[in-house]
Amino acid sequence: EIVMTQSPATLSVSLGERATLSCRASQNINNNLAWYQQKPGQAPRLLIYGTSTRASGVPARFSVSGSGTEFTLTISSLQSEDSAVYFCQHYHKWPPAFGQGTRVEMK
Amino acid sequence: QVQLVQSGAEVKKPGASVKVSCQASGLTSDSLYWVRQAPGQGLEWMGIINPIVGSTFYAQKFKDRFTMTRDASTTTAYMELSSLRSDDTATYYCAASTTTVPYFDYWGLGTLVTVSS
Numbered sequence: 001e002i003v004m005t006q007s008p009a010t011l012s013v014s015l016g017e018r019a020t021l022s023c024r025a026s027q028n029i030n031n032n033l034a035w036y037q038q039k040p041g042q043a044p045r046l047l048i049y050g051t052s053t054r055a056s057g058v059p060a061r062f063s064v065s066g067s068g069t070e071f072t073l074t075i076s077s078l079q080s081e082d083s084a085v086y087f088c089q090h091y092h093k094w095p096p097a098f099g100q101g102t103r104v105e106m107k
Numbered sequence: 108q109v110q111l112v113q114s115g116a117e118v119k120k121p122g123a124s125v126k127v128s129c130q131a132s133g134l135t136s137d138s139l140y141w142v143r144q145a146p147g148q149g150l151e152w153m154g155i156i157n158p159i160v161g162s163t164f165y166a167q168k169f170k171d172r173f174t175m176t177r178d179a180s181t182t183t184a185y186m187e188l189s190s191l192r193s194d195d196t197a198t199y200y201c202a203a204s205t206t207t208v209p210y211f212d213y214w215g216l217g218t219l220v221t222v223s224s
Contacts, residue, residue, distance in 0.1 A: 001167075032208075034210035034211075036150075036211075043200055043214035043215065043216055043217055044150065044200075044211070044214060045214075046210065046211060046212050049208075049210045055212065087149065087150055089150070089210060089211075091208055091209045091210050094164070094209075095152055095166045095167070096152050096209045096210075097152065098149055098150040098151070098152070099149070100148075100149040101149050101150075
């Protein structure tokens with residue numbers, strides 16, 4: 001099974017600054033990666049899939065780079081509503097698996 | 108528009124079973140997924156079910172105590188977890204993809220299952 005590892009566990013960023021979240025796969029997953037945002041008490045929300053395709057309604061300040069085993073989610077200018085936990089998930093083969101999440105908080 | 112409506116919260120004693128439902132509408136693919144999240148923890152994919160024909164595929168970890176079924180007439184999927192333990196306390200989500208690829212565009216609100224004596 002492919003293991004997904006996210007870092008850091010918590011990221012503190014000032015309003016308007018850039019947030020950079022990392023996700024590593026234990027083996028090559030090509031571009032078969034999705035990112036989710038989860039706010040307290042809510043279900044996860046799909047942000048980006050296929051490495052760089054934003055889901056409907058997702059602001060352009062969210063972008064993803066990388067391929068193979070190393071990926072980065074960037075929030076270019078952090079807004080207050082971006083405080084949440086972010087999960088990556090591979091769907092390269094069965095079973096799909098999630099990383100343990102990165103909590104983004106306002107500094 | 109896909110909608111996933113899940114049943115309400117449950118409180119169960121250790122050793123009991125719980126059954127959670129997920130009524131789907133507007134599906135554009137033939138798969139529903141179950142994902143669980145323990146309090147303050149990450150997400151675990153549990154399994155996939157075709158709500159029309161009933162075919163299933165389970166994550167290895169959940170093969171023993173976890174059963175997925177469906178009612179095709181109402182497009183409702185069910186998950187049942189037996190021999191409950193305290194570490195089964197979690198929110199159980201059903202989720203759906205608009206494609207055949209298992210990333211999840213749509214999520215139910217989740218069903219909190221609390222296992223406590």
